[in-house]
Amino acid sequence: MELTNVNRDKALQNLNKAYERVTSDQYTLCSKFIDEIKQVMFGTHLTFKYVMVNALLAKATNPEVNALCLQKKSVLPGAYDARTLCHKVLVPFERDKLNGALGGSNEPFLNKPARFPELSTNNAVRKGKDFALLSLLCTFLPQIVTQQEAFDALCDAIYFALEISKEKEEIFGLEATKIPTYYEIQEVIDALLVESFGGETLALTVGALMNLLADSIEGKTCVEVHVVNQSGASSKEVSDIDVYLNDKILYAIEAKDKVFTQEDVTHAIRKAALAGCDRLMFVSGPRAYLEGASEEIIVSKALEMGVYLSFMNHKEFTKMILSLILPTTTERFFSYLRNIVYEARLKEETLRHLLKEAREHYLIKDDYNED
The missing domain is CATH 3.40.1350 (Trna Endonuclease; Chain: A, domain 1)
Structure with missing residues (x-):
């Protein structure tokens, strides 16, 4: 099966465009999936943050992409090289603009949850919160159809990432107030x-x-x-x-x-x-x-x-x-x-x-x- 192409230069342009939009004075959350995006971004699973943002980026760059795909070996229609897009485009962008808010990983698609061909509730993950996040991704990502819907969702994800980054900066400015025994x-x-x-x-x-x-x-x-x-x-x-x-x-x-x-x-x-x-x-x-x-x-x-x-x-x-x-x-x-x-x-x-x-x-x- 021929892979769906996701142009890396265009993807980076979309990331920068989304970043500029989010950091403007008038930005307001705009996606239909604000709650789902926020739940993943502030969730406990770092790899799923990369998976979601990467899928939104791919879909915003080429609407023919299947947002559930994780590896180019996937047999689903719309399969694409998600791993390369993440490691070559999203990871450097996160390092430069988001202060490691997604997790600061150099190669997140080497982590086990991203090694499956595509997102599925049949994938092996720990029960509880991890499975709940996996199910959430499997449910709402396929509902994003158009480039504009994907771009709006990408913007909201970046907004939450910047909130996480800001929180971290404030926290690391704290100093101890006493010498503990x-x-x-x-x-x-x-x-x-x-x-x-x-x-x-x-x-x-x-x-x-x-x-x-x-x-x-x-x-x-x-x-x-x-x-x-x-x-x-x-x-x-x-x-x-x-x-x-x-x-x-x-x-x-x-x-x-x-x-x-x-x-x-x-x-x-x-x-x-x-x-x-x-x-x-x-x-x-x-x-x-x-x-x-x-x-x-x-x-x-x-x-x-x-x-x-x-x-x-x-x-x-x-x-x-x-x-x-x-x-x-x-x-x-x-x-x-x-x-x-x-x-x-x-x-x-x-x-x-x-x-x-x-x-x-x-x-x-x-x-x-x-x-």
Whole structure:
């Protein structure tokens, strides 16, 4: 089947035209699908944001496009190369004009939800919010028929993206109002971990603790917290959190807040060994445990591969790190949390949860938290 062509130059012109329209003084939301677009843009699934905006862009550029298509292998009429359009046009535009408001991903169509030939409620996604968003996309995207309808919807999507960007800019201007005690840090971490958000709060808190510990190490240190639940095909990460000393991998940490198996651990061990990392830790969150396997046996197998493996729950890990850090580093706790949200491109709901707990524990002061 011959693919439906979507001219990239024309698509970029449409993006710029939509951006100019949205940033004008008189702009008002204009699509018939305002509620649906807003629900996806402020939803919990980053990949679906790219999928929706990319579909609207394609349809606004060529009305013959089938907005449900995700891959050029789709056999649906109107199939097009959605992946290339997204990675070559939408992603650079998002980086330049939208401050990463869709998620800041370099290659979002490598993520599993975008690897199917087309959007369908038969696609494998997690139940609950993810499936609800998938169903929403499958329902309203086919109802957009004309170029003008698609362009109006694209404009509204960009409007919401700019709102998200503005919110992020305001948030990252916040500073901590006090230096927390060790026990207060422990309380904030426990409160954050009440919610998981796909494991993001565990990666966030472990990453912040490792930054505090790295401040206590002499030499050039770097703590990298990687995007949770997204493809690592274009990156060089070893684990969820990688710690470097003088540009050499020091140790790696897997942060798990769901049930995991021996295969999961073995895969992480292999990655560590290949990267020349000889220490790997599995930190488990409130919802995690190792299923159907013995930690002792896995540890022995890891040693055979030259990797020192250890397992620890989040409470033990938190207490250990807080017992080792320098006292002066605690003042940086909130700034590390805030920066990880940005650098690791965590979800907006994770950021809002962080701010809620930071306010309730008096780490920050703003309009919602006055003495």
